Amino acid sequence: MGMAECKLCGKPFITAGPTICPACLKRLDNVYKKALDYLRDHPHERLNAKELAEVIDEDLADVRALIELGWIERDISTEPINEEIDKKRHLLKAFEKELSALQGQSRKYSSYSYERYGRTKDKTKKDKD
Template identity: 45%
Template sequence: MSMVECYLCGKGFVTTGPKVCPTCMKRLDKLYFEARDYIRDNPRLRLNVRELADALSADPRDVQTLVDLGRLELEGECSEEHESISEKEKLLREFEKHLKESGGKRSSRVKYAAEKYGKEPKED
């Protein structure tokens, strides 16, 4: 266990977990349920931290802390995840394109191995 300062109020406390004191954590728990209900009741809204804080009349730092702790995921906060997904999709498309272009032909490695070890490559 180590002594840390609360991320929100600056009060010192001992913890092995998040850097939020028990008092602030209780406030965040209450805010989490309010935010969850608000998001559930308004599914078509795409909110960022500031907009959600304004809608709940809460401190934006508290809402941001919920996002940082992984308890909330908002539209503006997960752009990095969307970028990595699109990068994966892009690589998948390139791989599929390469497979179509090769047409199932054996690679030069397979041919080399067959020649080196004296085995005839199997014809498909």
């Protein structure tokens, strides 16, 4: 056990682990419940820390502390990311399909000279006959 200074209020307190005093932890717990309830009720709303603090009528420092502690994630909605990944996968499949079609064409015609003149070995046999 040792003395530590609270990161939020600056008061000294005795602790073995966290650097936030029990009074601030209790306050943060209440702010967390309010923030979580609001974010759960409005899942598609994108707010920064200041806007969230204003909406739930709490101190901005407390909301920022929740974000820094990892209790609240800043980017909550992942739907646009999933849609973007799906678009990229669709484009990749279309590209692979087009590429395989082009490679199939290149196998059909090995070269311009072969198409125009045929095989050189066959031509030499015709000359000898």
